[in-house]
Amino acid sequence: MIKISLKGRFCAVCGEKEGPFLDNMCENCYKKENPLEIKIIPSLDIEICPTCGTIFVSGAHIDTWSREENLEEIIREISKSKILEKTNVDFSYNSEFEDDIEESKIMNYGVKEFTMITTLTAKPYKEFGEFRKEGKTRLKMVRQGCDDCSKYKSGYFEAILQVRGENRKLTEKEEEEIENLIEKMMKQYEDARLAYVLDLKVDNDGITANVSTKFLAETIAREIKNFTAGKLTVAYEHKTTSKDGAEVYTNTYLVRLPEFAVSDIIEYENQLWQVKNVNENQVKMENLENHNLKNIDRKRVENRAKKRSDEIILREYMLVSKENETVTIMAMDNYENFDDNLERIPPKKKDGEILKGFLLEEKNYYVE
Numbered sequence: 594m595i596k597i598s599l600k601g602r603f604c605a606v607c608g609e610k611e612g613p614f615l616d617n618m619c620e621n622c623y624k625k626e627n628p629l630e631i632k633i634i635p636s637l638d639i640e641i642c643p644t645c646g647t648i649f650v651s652g653a654h655i656d657t658w659s660r661e662e663n664l665e666e667i668i669r670e671i672s673k674s675k676i677l678e679k680t681n682v683d684f685s686y687n688s689e690f691e692d693d694i695e696e697s698k699i700m701n702y703g704v705k706e707f708t709m710i711t712t713l714t715a716k717p718y719k720e721f722g723e724f725r726k727e728g729k730t731r732l733k734m735v736r737q738g739c740d741d742c743s744k745y746k747s748g749y750f751e752a753i754l755q756v757r758g759e760n761r762k763l764t765e766k767e768e769e770e771i772e773n774l775i776e777k778m779m780k781q782y783e784d785a786r787l788a789y790v791l792d793l794k795v796d797n798d799g800i801t802a803n804v805s806t807k808f809l810a811e812t813i814a815r816e817i818k819n820f821t822a823g824k825l826t827v828a829y830e831h832k833t834t835s836k837d838g839a840e841v842y843t844n845t846y847l848v849r850l851p852e853f854a855v856s857d858i859i860e861y862e863n864q865l866w867q868v869k870n871v872n873e874n875q876v877k878m879e880n881l882e883n884h885n886l887k888n889i890d891r892k893r894v895e896n897r898a899k900k901r902s903d904e905i906i907l908r909e910y911m912l913v914s915k916e917n918e919t920v921t922i923m924a925m926d927n928y929e930n931f932d933d934n935l936e937r938i939p940p941k942k943k944d945g946e947i948l949k950g951f952l953l954e955e956k957n958y959y960v961e
């Protein structure tokens with residue numbers, strides 16, 4: 594029986610007697626037989642759009658940082674992670690980098706090159722010592738307008754956003770609130786790709802805008818719908834031609850605001866009310882005969898109520914005095930005094946206070 598003591602071992606390839614050994618080979622021979630395939634990429638193209646600042650590395654865009662960050666640091670981090678990503682290694686290693694990237698030169702006209710030196714250290718075999726690999730990567734910076742920016746310049750859009758009132762115009766307040774809402778949303782999308790609103794128009798029809806993508810248009814439309822308790826419908830595939838002549842199939846996202854707007858004066862069950870709030874299912878309204886608030890089914894109100902806002906004559910009054918259930922009122926336009934019922938006056942009004950209201954069919958109403 595042959596016993597191979599540790600002392601008696603030698604490399605099967607070169608005969609080396611000094612260990613350590615792996616698969617009966619010394620470190621040198623083992624590494625020659627099983628070379629570690631580590632290739633550090635020799636060059637990396639980095640394109641930067643001078644308009645939007647988006648960075649593209651080997652064709653794919655990278656926009657996972659906030660634009661306030663230092664560009665030099667961003668380019669450095671992107672390069673490092675791209676180099677490691679392209680270095681196909683299936684064991685754990687440490688990496689170190691050295692580079693000559695300079696913030697002030699990154700956006701220079703023409704092609705600007707920097708160099709990054711990558712050093713990888715690893716100990717893939719516990720029997721053998723540490724392994725070290727160094728590689729140089731040329732980082733080529735190119736200023737190049739991106740597709741999205743050229744689309745924006747050419748007026749490209751995939752969707753139309755429309756906001757309309759149901760059988761009515763939008764109120765000024767609604768116009769303002771919806772415009773603010775769109776503006777606020779677009780702030781969130783400032784750094785997003787291909788996210789823009791073109792030709793926002795506010796006119797007698799309502800609000801109309803061209804929106805870069807269907808996704809963005811739908812997102813904005815849903816937000817407006819929720820905010821206004823409106824209804825959203827989508828019409829598909831209206832073909833339009835963008836400014837550069839390309840034909841695009843656009844969707845139209847239409848939000849219809851409720852028939853009755855907040856502060857509308859409506860007639861419902863032979864009484865006058867002011868609309869206070871409208872949600873998906875209910876209308877909250879104030880009875881102008883006694884200032885009680887009521888939530889009423891929205892469909893019911895929309896079917897039975899009639900809008901009277903357009904027929905009223907705005908008027909101001911002064912509450913002169915109160916006596917029991919009777920108040921004396923003075924109309925501010927002709928100083929005429931008359932009596933009315935206390936419950937018709939908004940609650941908590943004091944003598945001498947001005948009331949805002951209106952005249953409809955020769956009857957006075959007090960709103961606030």
Ligand SMILES: [Zn+2]
Nearest residue numbers: 604607619622
């Ligand atoms: Zn050997």
Ligand SMILES: [Zn+2]
Nearest residue numbers: 642645739742
């Ligand atoms: Zn761009």
